[in-house]
Amino acid sequence: MNSQINSANQYLNDWLKQVVDQVQPSQVKWCDGSDEEYDQLVSDMVASQDLMPLNQETYPNCFLYRSHPDDVARSEHLTYICTKEKSDVGDNNNWLSSQDGHQRVDPLFAGSMKGRTMYVIPYCMGPLESPYAQFGVEVTDSPYVVVNMKKMTTMGSQVLEKINHLGPKFVRGLHCTGDLSPNRRWIMHFPEEMMIKSFGSGYGGNALLGKKCHALRLASYQAKQEGWLAEHMLIVGIENPQGEKVYVAAAFPSACGKTNLAMLIPPESYPGWKIWTVGDDIAWLFPGDDGRLWAINPEAGFFGVAPGTSEKTNPHAFHMLRKNTLFTNVGLTASNEPWWEGKDKSSPAYNWRGQSASESTNSQPFAHPNARFTVSCAECSSYEQQPPGGVPISAILFGSRRAELVPLVFQAKNWLEGVLAGAAMCSETTAAATGEIGVLRNDPMAMKPFCGYNFGDYWAHWIEVGKKLSHPPQIFHVNWFRQDKDGQFMWPGFGENIRVLEWVVARSNNRLDAQVSPLGYLPIGSDISLTGLDDMTPEELARLLYVDGAAYAAHLENVLAYFKKFSPKTPSVLLEACQAMIAQLKS
Numbered sequence: 001m002n003s004q005i006n007s008a009n010q011y012l013n014d015w016l017k018q019v020v021d022q023v024q025p026s027q028v029k030w031c032d033g034s035d036e037e038y039d040q041l042v043s044d045m046v047a048s049q050d051l052m053p054l055n056q057e058t059y060p061n062c063f064l065y066r067s068h069p070d071d072v073a074r075s076e077h078l079t080y081i082c083t084k085e086k087s088d089v090g091d092n093n094n095w096l097s098s099q100d101g102h103q104r105v106d107p108l109f110a111g112s113m114k115g116r117t118m119y120v121i122p123y124c125m126g127p128l129e130s131p132y133a134q135f136g137v138e139v140t141d142s143p144y145v146v147v148n149m150k151k152m153t154t155m156g157s158q159v160l161e162k163i164n165h166l167g168p169k170f171v172r173g174l175h176c177t178g179d180l181s182p183n184r185r186w187i188m189h190f191p192e193e194m195m196i197k198s199f200g201s202g203y204g205g206n207a208l209l210g211k212k213c214h215a216l217r218l219a220s221y222q223a224k225q226e227g228w229l230a231e232h233m234l235i236v237g238i239e240n241p242q243g244e245k246v247y248v249a250a251a252f253p254s255a256c257g258k259t260n261l262a263m264l265i266p267p268e269s270y271p272g273w274k275i276w277t278v279g280d281d282i283a284w285l286f287p288g289d290d291g292r293l294w295a296i297n298p299e300a301g302f303f304g305v306a307p308g309t310s311e312k313t314n315p316h317a318f319h320m321l322r323k324n325t326l327f328t329n330v331g332l333t334a335s336n337e338p339w340w341e342g343k344d345k346s347s348p349a350y351n352w353r354g355q356s357a358s359e360s361t362n363s364q365p366f367a368h369p370n371a372r373f374t375v376s377c378a379e380c381s382s383y384e385q386q387p388p389g390g391v392p393i394s395a396i397l398f399g400s401r402r403a404e405l406v407p408l409v410f411q412a413k414n415w416l417e418g419v420l421a422g423a424a425m426c427s428e429t430t431a432a433a434t435g436e437i438g439v440l441r442n443d444p445m446a447m448k449p450f451c452g453y454n455f456g457d458y459w460a461h462w463i464e465v466g467k468k469l470s471h472p473p474q475i476f477h478v479n480w481f482r483q484d485k486d487g488q489f490m491w492p493g494f495g496e497n498i499r500v501l502e503w504v505v506a507r508s509n510n511r512l513d514a515q516v517s518p519l520g521y522l523p524i525g526s527d528i529s530l531t532g533l534d535d536m537t538p539e540e541l542a543r544l545l546y547v548d549g550a551a552y553a554a555h556l557e558n559v560l561a562y563f564k565k566f567s568p569k570t571p572s573v574l575l576e577a578c579q580a581m582i583a584q585l586k587s
Ligand code: GTP
Pocket: 252, 253, 254, 255, 256, 257, 258, 259, 260, 261, 280, 281, 303, 304, 305, 307, 308, 309, 313, 432, 480, 481, 489, 492, 493, 494, 497
């Protein structure tokens, strides 16, 4: 077996030989990333009934994967960052010493691929020719992981060619499916060793190691050392009717609207406006020599939430899903088409576990709430091929899912108050992670599950990055999810979010006045256009923009207590900015 470990990178060979000795696969397969390889894996998985072909007339080259019912979302409580010092990692993460981390998982990997094929996936995060690209090798026994990585990253022979010349500078990711018991599941990160060991889950963020494990947890750690940021952000280009385009990055927690905003189609009342999709989940942000902040999307595909995706809410996504798409945990119609809540007028015949409508319990959704689609960026009609050097960011949005309190939009007065707005984010939990849904928790910068180091150091790093920018992006906070007394969303959201983006762009270009408030700048009511939004009155808009000073101050008191948990690492300027804002809100 070891004779097959013959790359031109000795560091890679040494690690792979160790892995082979540990997991004892029956064969090793180097993934070349070709379409033929993908097709072969898909047909093997269809033969073994791990994948199900969907209706090939209406959904050509689309397949359904049903995961184990206990393996449907990220497992945050089983996710660890392992370092020498606990204080490097902070209370925002589960920590083990590196030694203990290895000791906990290594016995599970022993002999874990006996009788199975070990796939070696050389992958690249970011455009292959980008100076910002980062490389990794994922070893897995899951063909589902291989076919997903093919869509989500650049992978295969051309990447190995690059890794051959990298020496030790690539991430080593070891993944094994195991028996999928949550009792034998760990997602361990070793940032000091550029290593990930993931055992016992086949699900997206736990198993596609290029995504959250590498491009956020390890990358954020590396970015701190090197002076850049790895963030849970979408990237869009916003083009106005005059043809001017600005780029915006936005951090919303999982299942809080990144994919939807990234593919927004403006309503008819916004002729000439167009949104270009650069990325929908992760952004790497670099201070440029010109004092601006430059962004790349390290991913090559979308791993998006299916429920709620419709012709009306997200037409770009709805159409790109009609071919070449892998679906995970959606329901099925009688004609073998994928089905999810909020899709269209069709009815489901089977739920995500394959039970027929009569067998499935009433009131249970037919698609799992975290059912996903995997599709290459190239399939999206609004996708903009990114330049290797990235795109310049004019505005950053932080957004949370808040039924109450948080206004539709406000603009921070400066970088520091923008960092405060991001760090103060609280959001209701969603089905993207296992655990209770709808629980309000602190989720600074939408990075609670993804920051690979101590939040105190992270906020300090954000402040430092701002100091390098002579032309920093303006920072905004948005909330699409405010509800009225009857629990209805007050803001129509989706395509109508362009109305807020229009204000964001105008403010970023210094083209519009605003009201000054303790929170920052608020729109003058009529500056958020309601043209064509027939069922919304200016009074309703005013309610969406209303800030209850006392209640907001109380929220920030809680935030302040949260910040202090990370002291002495929490920057004192952040604490002071928070205290000053509380005082202003109260007066
Ligand atoms: P992850 O992939 O988990 O990081 O999620 P995401 O942030 O990309 O969220 P996504 O865009 O997939 O949206 C998640 C859910 O929120 C879907 O069910 C959407 O239909 C819903 N949603 C997205 N945008 C809006 C909006 O503007 N208003 C409302 N009410 N719901 C929205």
